[in-house]
Amino acid sequence: QKEVEQNSGPLSVPEGAIASLNCTYSDRVSQSFFWYRQYSGKSPELIMSIYSNGDKEDGRFTAQLNKASQYVSLLIRDSQPSDSATYLCAVKRYGNNRLAFGKGNQVVVIP
Amino acid sequence: DTGVSQNPRHKITKRGQNVTFRCDPISEHNRLYWYRQTLGQGPEFLTYFQNEAQLEKSRLLSDRFSAERPKGSFSTLEIQRTEQGDSAMYLCASSGDSPDAEAFFGQGTRLTVV
Numbered sequence: 559q560k561e562v563e564q565n566s567g568p569l570s571v572p573e574g575a576i577a578s579l580n581c582t583y584s585d586r587v588s589q590s591f592f593w594y595r596q597y598s599g600k601s602p603e604l605i606m607s608i609y610s611n612g613d614k615e616d617g618r619f620t621a622q623l624n625k626a627s628q629y630v631s632l633l634i635r636d637s638q639p640s641d642s643a644t645y646l647c648a649v650k651r652y653g654n655n656r657l658a659f660g661k662g663n664q665v666v667v668i669p
Numbered sequence: 670d671t672g673v674s675q676n677p678r679h680k681i682t683k684r685g686q687n688v689t690f691r692c693d694p695i696s697e698h699n700r701l702y703w704y705r706q707t708l709g710q711g712p713e714f715l716t717y718f719q720n721e722a723q724l725e726k727s728r729l730l731s732d733r734f735s736a737e738r739p740k741g742s743f744s745t746l747e748i749q750r751t752e753q754g755d756s757a758m759y760l761c762a763s764s765g766d767s768p769d770a771e772a773f774f775g776q777g778t779r780l781t782v783v
Binding site: 562589590592594600601602603604607609646648652655656657658659660661662 | 700702704709710711712713714717719724725758760762764768769771772773774775776777
């Protein structure tokens with residue numbers, strides 16, 4: 559079982575719609591959760607961090623964490639063409655400083 | 670610019686040659702990380718420094734790879750006797766000391782071994 563899984567294929571959404579991305583993790587002692595955005599050919603850019611169960615909102619982005627289900631998600635509201643990128647879920651275990659990444663989900667926003 | 674800086678941005682080398690990459694972290698960050706990313710995959714952890722001490726190395730880091738952070742500031746990653754399978758984006762990130770600290774990435778160095 560992979561440490562962090564992002565299984566959805568490319569996600570196409572019309573401009574203005576909500577994009578929903580999901581991520582599951584295997585290690586129950588995971589404590590910190592991050593979403594990075596990566597444009598093609600560029601490096602990952604941090605967009606959200608979440609540490610407690612529930613929702614965290616930042617602008618058009620909302621991260622949701624459910625530690626009991628070992629599940630973290632990212633919602634992008636009012637999607638814009640500039641949101642077209644790969645979104646990487648990353649998890650940090652308690653007592654371990656490295657990040658474990660999923661393989662990412664590609665989002666394409668159609669004007 | 671006070672972000673993480675990596676040099677060079679691109680490197681093309683012949684198989685068997687040695688290459689060295691440099692990373693300058695955010696100045697107040699004590700933690701520095703190296704990751705490798707291949708096409709269609711997420712970044713894979715290679716190694717981690719707390720100041721000048723290398724505290725963790727992945728099994729991905731074969732004996733051809735070595736990383737240093739001699740004065741706890743910039744870091745170098747050297748790959749000896751490069752192989753085609755080493756072709757990837759090498760990413761450096763830095764963070765503060767808090768257990769919840771966020772990590773910020775540099776622009777990456779794209780290595781192509783021909």
